Amino acid sequence: MNNKTYFIGLMSGTSLDGIDVAIVDIQSVQNSKHHSIALIASQSVVLPDNIKSQLIHLSFEQNVNMQTLGETGVQLAQLFAQSINALLAAQGIDKSQIMAIGSHGLTIRHQPYGAFPFSLQITDPSLLAQLTGIDVVSDFRNMDIAVGGQGAPLVPAFHQALLGETSQGCIVLNLGGIANITVLNPGADVIGYDTGPANTLLDVWCEKHTHKAYDKNGIWASTGRVIPELLTLMLAEPYFAEVYPKSTGKELFNLDWLFNKIDEYQTISSTKLNKKLIPPEDIQRTLLELTVVSAALQIKQFTHTHTLFVCGGGVHNQCLVEQLQQQLPAHQIKATDEVGINSDALEAMAFAWLAYCRVHLISANSPSVTGAKSKVVMGSWYSAKSEKVS
Numbered sequence: 001m002n003n004k005t006y007f008i009g010l011m012s013g014t015s016l017d018g019i020d021v022a023i024v025d026i027q028s029v030q031n032s033k034h035h036s037i038a039l040i041a042s043q044s045v046v047l048p049d050n051i052k053s054q055l056i057h058l059s060f061e062q063n064v065n066m067q068t069l070g071e072t073g074v075q076l077a078q079l080f081a082q083s084i085n086a087l088l089a090a091q092g093i094d095k096s097q098i099m100a101i102g103s104h105g106l107t108i109r110h111q112p113y114g115a116f117p118f119s120l121q122i123t124d125p126s127l128l129a130q131l132t133g134i135d136v137v138s139d140f141r142n143m144d145i146a147v148g149g150q151g152a153p154l155v156p157a158f159h160q161a162l163l164g165e166t167s168q169g170c171i172v173l174n175l176g177g178i179a180n181i182t183v184l185n186p187g188a189d190v191i192g193y194d195t196g197p198a199n200t201l202l203d204v205w206c207e208k209h210t211h212k213a214y215d216k217n218g219i220w221a222s223t224g225r226v227i228p229e230l231l232t233l234m235l236a237e238p239y240f241a242e243v244y245p246k247s248t249g250k251e252l253f254n255l256d257w258l259f260n261k262i263d264e265y266q267t268i269s270s271t272k273l274n275k276k277l278i279p280p281e282d283i284q285r286t287l288l289e290l291t292v293v294s295a296a297l298q299i300k301q302f303t304h305t306h307t308l309f310v311c312g313g314g315v316h317n318q319c320l321v322e323q324l325q326q327q328l329p330a331h332q333i334k335a336t337d338e339v340g341i342n343s344d345a346l347e348a349m350a351f352a353w354l355a356y357c358r359v360h361l362i363s364a365n366s367p368s369v370t371g372a373k374s375k376v377v378m379g380s381w382y383s384a385k386s387e388k389v390s
């Protein structure tokens with residue numbers, strides 16, 4: 001077995017804001033099932049507008065353009081390769097030092113329920129391997145789904161690898177496009193699931209009304225007021241009451257979902273009849289409250305710890321974090337950065353670790369999280385090696 005210890009993780013999540021790349025040194029610890037995991041370098045690259053709009057088409061249209069589907073995968077692989085090659089050059093790291101890239105791809109459908117469950121992430125792992133000269137591991141979610149799991153969230157197992165030794169346990173809340181929690185309680189199985197929407201709805205509403213990609217520091221939301229009746233209607237969405245294992249995505253929490261809720265609210269409150277306009281900042285503030293309340297309600301169920309680590313882009317939304325603290329007054333809320341884990345790079349680091357697990361044939365899914373019937377090795381391997389034709 002090759003003894004290289006550097007792995008690259010690539011994550012591009014549901015917010016469609018950009019690509020996170022992380023170079024991670026992962027080594028096994030002698031006489032232990034633990035690993036030492038150290039971030040060497042990371043960077044975020046913004047997704048170009050043309051790729052972003054193609055991804056919106058692929059994620060939301062029923063009749064997807066097959067040409068766009070194929071070409072977007074190739075464009076993503078090119079962008080991923082450029083980002084990796086640039087980061088390696090900037091760090092003075094040669095590709096020969098990297099064992100493998102763990103590339104999540106872009107989720108355009110996540111349908112873990114029903115007769116034909118699947119989760120579809122797009123990219124072109126073969127091209128990525130050729131453009132970087134590094135082996136690629138991709139398609140992480142479907143092996144877990146093949147053994148009856150949801151295929152998501154996968155990161156709780158990584159949170160456990162990083163923080164599982166904390167004596168009192170802790171909870172990790174990822175505030176990405178979708179919010180998900182990991183509950184670590186020493187001696188007990190890890191728990192983890194998506195709590196509901198986070199930045200995905202905040203971003204689309206903000207973009208629609210302010211033409212900005214996101215509400216920087218939650219400033220716009222903080223000028224609005226929560227509409228309690230609308231919040232109640234939103235929280236009535238059955239997903240919030242479902243018991244875990246569970247996972248969700250933009251198939252459910254999207255602009256149409258929001259318009260339907262606003263419509264219901266207007267009918268009940270007769271603002272429609274009176275043609276009263278709801279201030280858009282009130283909707284933004286109510287969406288922020290939805291993220292906070294739906295996550296806090298779940299977190300409160302777990303009473304063994306009051307340590308809450310937050311990560312993901314939502315950590316930078318001051319209004320969001322302040323409201324979370326108000327909902328959870330007994331909790332000590334800290335960004336994972338406070339314990340030395342870069343909160344923006346964490347998910348990319350997780351995919352570097354998942355690639356490490358694939359290379360070493362370690363089963364990295366957590367059946368207690370995804371509901372899988374067994375532990376399995378996840379990911380397909382694309383070799384960059386080529387043989388010359390003589």
Ligand SMILES: Nc1ncnc2c1ncn2[C@@H]1O[C@H](COP(=O)(O)OP(=O)(O)OP(=O)(O)O)[C@@H](O)[C@H]1O
Nearest residue numbers: 013014015176177178199214216217312313316317
């Ligand atoms: N300064 C900021 N103020 C408010 N929001 C911010 C700020 N910086 C980042 N964000 C939010 O974070 C989002 C990106 O978060 P992140 O990178 O965790 O998303 P993601 O990888 O798509 O998530 P996931 O895969 O976990 O769903 C942005 O779209 C934006 O909404």
Ligand SMILES: CC(=O)N[C@H]1[C@@H]2OC[C@@H](O2)[C@@H](O)[C@@H]1O[C@H](C)C(=O)O
Nearest residue numbers: 014107110152153154155176178180
């Ligand atoms: C299907 C999919 O891409 N799900 C994402 C999404 O973004 C956050 C949340 O929903 C989580 O379930 C998952 O991502 C992270 C990386 C995970 O698997 O843990």
